[in-house]
Amino acid sequence: MPLTEEKRKALEKLEFREGLEGLTPARIITLFRRAPLLRAVDDPQRVWQMYENASLVLTVWYEGQLAGIARVLTDGVLHSYLCDLAVEPDVQRLGVGRALVEALLERCKGTELVLRDSDISSGFYERMGFRRVENAWMRAAK
Numbered sequence: 001m002p003l004t005e006e007k008r009k010a011l012e013k014l015e016f017r018e019g020l021e022g023l024t025p026a027r028i029i030t031l032f033r034r035a036p037l038l039r040a041v042d043d044p045q046r047v048w049q050m051y052e053n054a055s056l057v058l059t060v061w062y063e064g065q066l067a068g069i070a071r072v073l074t075d076g077v078l079h080s081y082l083c084d085l086a087v088e089p090d091v092q093r094l095g096v097g098r099a100l101v102e103a104l105l106e107r108c109k110g111t112e113l114v115l116r117d118s119d120i121s122s123g124f125y126e127r128m129g130f131r132r133v134e135n136a137w138m139r140a141a142k
Contacts, residue, residue, distance in 0.1 A: 007094055014096065015061040016103065020051060023059065027066045035086035038118060054083070058103055060096050067091045070100040072108060080108040082115035101128055 025044035032039050041047055051057055060068035068087040074080035087097045117125055
């Protein structure tokens with residue numbers, strides 16, 4: 001689908017960053033709620049710790065506002081886990097999510113990228129070359 005002139009101009013205004021610069025727990029929580037990314041966000045300190053302890057954090061900013069975020073845990077050798085990928089609804093369908101995934105794939109090159117997903121965005125990941133796997137187990141936090 002070709003980009004409209006308006007979308008092209010919006011894309012030119014996107015700023016990509018690596019790290020925690022400009023992030024606050026409130027900004028992350030607001031984006032999670034708007035995206036929507038189904039995460040427990042009732043404890044801002046815990047949300048911030050998730051990001052401080054991440055191996056890789058990539059963000060996208062639009063006119064000073066957080067528009068997208070990706071958080072990864074990785075051993076840098078064999079496995080990488082995409083913990084969060086959230087994009088502000090106002091800029092969805094501009095390629096922000098795709099750009100974040102492509103950037104993290106480059107930074108995690110040589111590792112197997114794993115993620116958990118709801119059915120809301122499964123089509124996105126399939127189009128990005130991910131495949132659904134059944135050989136996983138999970139134990140909920142207590």
